[in-house]
Amino acid sequence: xxxxxxxxxxxxxxxxxxxxxxxxxxxxxxxxxxxxxxxxxxxxxxxxxxxxxxxxxxxxxxxxxxxxxxxxxxxxxxxxxxxxxxxxxxxxxxxxxxxxxxxxxxxxxxxxxxxxxxxxxxxxxxxxxxxxxxxxxxxxxxxxxxxxxxxxxxxxxxxxxxxxxxxxxxxxxxxxxxxxxxxxxxxxxxxxxxxxxxxxxxxxxxxxxxxxxxxxxxxxxxxxxxxxxxxxxxxxxxxxxxxxxxxxxxxxxxxxxxxxxxxxxxxxxxxxxxxxxxxxxxxxxxxxxxxxxxxxxxxxxxxxxxxxxxxxxxxxxxxxxxxxxxxxxxxxxxxxxxxxxxxxxxxxxxxxxxxxxxxxxxxxxxxxxxxxxxxxxxxxxxxxxxxxxxxxxxxxxxxxxxxxxxxxxxxxxxxxxxxxxxxxxxxxxxxxxxxxxxxxxxxxxxxxxxxxxxxxxxxxxxxxxxx
RNA sequence: GUCCCGUUCGUCUAGAGGCCUAGGACACCAGCCUUUCACGUUGGCAGCACGGGUUCGAAUCCCGUACGGGACGCCA
Numbered sequence: 297x298x299x300x301x302x303x304x305x306x307x308x309x310x311x312x313x314x315x316x317x318x319x320x321x322x323x324x325x326x327x328x329x330x331x332x333x334x335x336x337x338x339x340x341x342x343x344x345x346x347x348x349x350x351x352x353x354x355x356x357x358x359x360x361x362x363x364x365x366x367x368x369x370x371x372x373x374x375x376x377x378x379x380x381x382x383x384x385x386x387x388x389x390x391x392x393x394x395x396x397x398x399x400x401x402x403x404x405x406x407x408x409x410x411x412x413x414x415x416x417x418x419x420x421x422x423x424x425x426x427x428x429x430x431x432x433x434x435x436x437x438x439x440x441x442x443x444x445x446x447x448x449x450x451x452x453x454x455x456x457x458x459x460x461x462x463x464x465x466x467x468x469x470x471x472x473x474x475x476x477x478x479x480x481x482x483x484x485x486x487x488x489x490x491x492x493x494x495x496x497x498x499x500x501x502x503x504x505x506x507x508x509x510x511x512x513x514x515x516x517x518x519x520x521x522x523x524x525x526x527x528x529x530x531x532x533x534x535x536x537x538x539x540x541x542x543x544x545x546x547x548x549x550x551x552x553x554x555x556x557x558x559x560x561x562x563x564x565x566x567x568x569x570x571x572x573x574x575x576x577x578x579x580x581x582x583x584x585x586x587x588x589x590x591x592x593x594x595x596x597x598x599x600x601x602x603x604x605x606x607x608x609x610x611x612x613x614x615x616x617x618x619x620x621x622x623x624x625x626x627x628x629x630x631x632x633x634x635x636x637x638x639x640x641x642x643x644x645x646x647x648x649x650x651x652x653x654x655x656x657x658x659x660x661x662x663x664x665x666x667x668x669x670x671x672x673x674x675x676x677x678x679x680x681x682x683x684x685x686x687x688x689x690x691x692x693x694x695x696x697x698x699x700x701x702x703x704x705x706x707x708x709x710x711x712x713x714x715x716x717x718x719x720x721x722x723x724x725x726x727x728x729x730x731x732x733x734x735x736x737x738x739x740x741x742x743x744x745x746x747x748x749x750x751x752x753x754x755x756x757x758x759x760x761x762x763x
Numbered sequence: 764g765u766c767c768c769g770u771u772c773g774u775c776u777a778g779a780g781g782c783c784u785a786g787g788a789c790a791c792c793a794g795c796c797u798u799u800c801a802c803g804u805u806g807g808c809a810g811c812a813c814g815g816g817u818u819c820g821a822a823u824c825c826c827g828u829a830c831g832g833g834a835c836g837c838c839a
Binding site: 304340396405460470478479481498533563564571590593595651705 | 765766768769774786787797799801831833836837838
């Protein structure tokens with residue numbers, strides 16, 4: 297049987313890292329077994345679902361490269377089918393009508409809690425026939441929970457999990473307004489979509505037993521389950537959209553690469569020996585859902601930045617250029633033809649040093665317009681009278697140099713030899729003159745990028761600067 | 764409250780009874796490299812929650828305790 301997995305978010309907010317990782321695991325598991333990865337939007341909560349959230353989720357998945365193999369299924373379009381199944385169970389005597397109002401049920405729950413009893417439905421209507429007085433009254437359909445024994449789930453991550461059926465109550469599968477409940481809709485959809493492996497957060501683990509009731513009552517094969525531990529927030533609690541959860545797209549906006557984000561997510565709860573940097577292609581070969589651990593984890597932002605730096609270095613200038621340009625524009629910088637040429641020269645050196653795309657853009661700023669940026673106090677302090685005199689001298693010296701990076705390096709070394717000083721003593725003030733900063737790509741490159749005219753102008757400007 | 768799940772350096776993890784004097788990565792500290800920064804590199808700091816058992820031998824198996832998380836909805 298072909299493996300089919302699905303990611304089934306509810307569109308009530310942005311996609312956060314927990315959901316993204318679940319989607320990743322689903323895709324990887326499908327790929328590993330030559331199967332299909334699907335997306336189902338669980339939008340049956342009309343009050344909280346929004347089209348914006350749907351779009352956001354799709355954008356997030358697309359950015360991460362987790363696009364489903366088939367068009368997404370919208371759960372809301374399948375309500376007739378959900379109701380059909382519920383009524384079928386009713387007709388078969390595997391479910392029954394219950395006439396309590398939601399208010400009465402809330403009261404029952406509160407009473408149970410107050411008396412320190414488990415807040416379970418007592419099954420009042422399980423064997424009760426509605427009388428004439430119930431004619432036309434709204435009712436919910438509840439499924440009959442198995443009465444004795446236990447329900448066992450062989451979970452691919454959690455192992456064998458069992459629960460006494462006495463813990464289960466007769467849950468509602470169809471509301472009094474005719475709409476399905478989540479626990480019911482999920483089962484019907486997973487069955488109809490021929491899902492073979494349900495990979496989801498372990499907050500659904502205990503729900504699984506209730507879902508099994510529907511699978512079993514319908515005589516359907518249960519899919520394999522794999523309940524992945526949650527990613528916790530900094531406070532150690534379940535990630536929620538309200539409490540510090542980070543949206544996937546925020547990572548993009550922070551200048552991270554999707555490859556790096558996926559790589560980081562992959563390493564949460566799962567490892568393969570000492571491998572840290574794992575590309576998608578490799579992950580599809582070695583990922584095994586059974587290797588996922590059972591403990592919750594947290595995302596370490598510092599480590600993700602480090603991983604991003606590695607991906608940045610492994611990336612190509614061609615790949616990065618559009619990203620950097622986008623960032624530059626976001627900063628209000630629109631590089632012209634000259635600036636673009638400089639950027640392209642700079643890119644290989646910049647990506648070598650950066651942790652994020654933002655770092656690259658920042659590092660290129662000095663070359664995006666004529667004139668050196670205003671130096672900060674620390675850098676300006678390097679421009680002592682002596683240093684400025686040296687810069688003036690250096691400007692003369694370099695004015696006849698061939699303006700190629702290799703030559704410039706040789707000329708600078710010669711200069712420091714002749715003056716019997718360290719290259720560093722020449723390079724640092726020069727760096728400040730050229731970039732307004734003590735940090736830049738190699739000084740020969742920096743000179744070369746700016747071109748003879750602009751470089752010499754900056755050096756002379758710094759040399760002429762009053763104290 | 765009831766049920767379910769978990770607990771290896773600060774964080775992510777390796778570890779399926781002897782290979783563990785517990786390995787790697789990030790972060791941190793010190794050194795090296797160096798044209799600044801970054802990279803790289805060398806070394807350091809730091810962990811099997813606790814208590815019982817099983818065994819010749821336990822991070823690994825069993826039981827309990829503590830702590831943490833999750834679920835108990837006519838939400839998903």
